[in-house]
Amino acid sequence: MSGSSGQCLCGAVKIQGKGAPDIGSCHCEMCRRWHGGPAVSVGFEGGIEITEGKANVGWYQSSEWAERGFCKTCGSTLFYRTLDGAYWMGETGSFDLPEGLKINRHYFIDQKPDYYDVKDDAKKLTGAEVMAMFASDGAE
Numbered sequence: 001m002s003g004s005s006g007q008c009l010c011g012a013v014k015i016q017g018k019g020a021p022d023i024g025s026c027h028c029e030m031c032r033r034w035h036g037g038p039a040v041s042v043g044f045e046g047g048i049e050i051t052e053g054k055a056n057v058g059w060y061q062s063s064e065w066a067e068r069g070f071c072k073t074c075g076s077t078l079f080y081r082t083l084d085g086a087y088w089m090g091e092t093g094s095f096d097l098p099e100g101l102k103i104n105r106h107y108f109i110d111q112k113p114d115y116y117d118v119k120d121d122a123k124k125l126t127g128a129e130v131m132a133m134f135a136s137d138g139a140e
């Protein structure tokens with residue numbers, strides 16, 4: 001299975017995304033606070049594995065259903081995942097991704113601030129549409 005390797009800024013945490021990557025950008029207020037700006041995240045069809053430095057990953061539970069992972073040494077933003085582990089996204093900046101990839105979806109477009117624009121052709125979902133999508137997936 002193809003994939004992409006990655007790491008945090010200091011290299012203490014090494015990760016592997018398995019299979020084809022799928023990039024999405026989230027504009028919700030929580031993601032913007034966590035990232036310091038809009039999130040451009042990546043999921044992989046075969047999931048993500050922490051291959052080195054698992055103990056160096058700190059987890060912050062950001063909602064009743066999800067937590068966010070970061071490197072305890074350099075503070076790099078690394079992961080967003082549901083508590084049941086069914087949905088696990090990494091960050092595009094962490095991975096050595098192949099050239100030519102594009103953002104496939106924008107989430108919470110209705111929470112996007114005015115100071116940047118989104119002008120690509122990717123699908124744009126409002127917060128309500130995102131919640132409906134997760135509800136139909138069986139995730140909470």
Ligand SMILES: [Zn+2]
Nearest residue numbers: 008010071074
């Ligand atoms: Zn680090």
Ligand SMILES: [Zn+2]
Nearest residue numbers: 026027028031
């Ligand atoms: Zn978000």
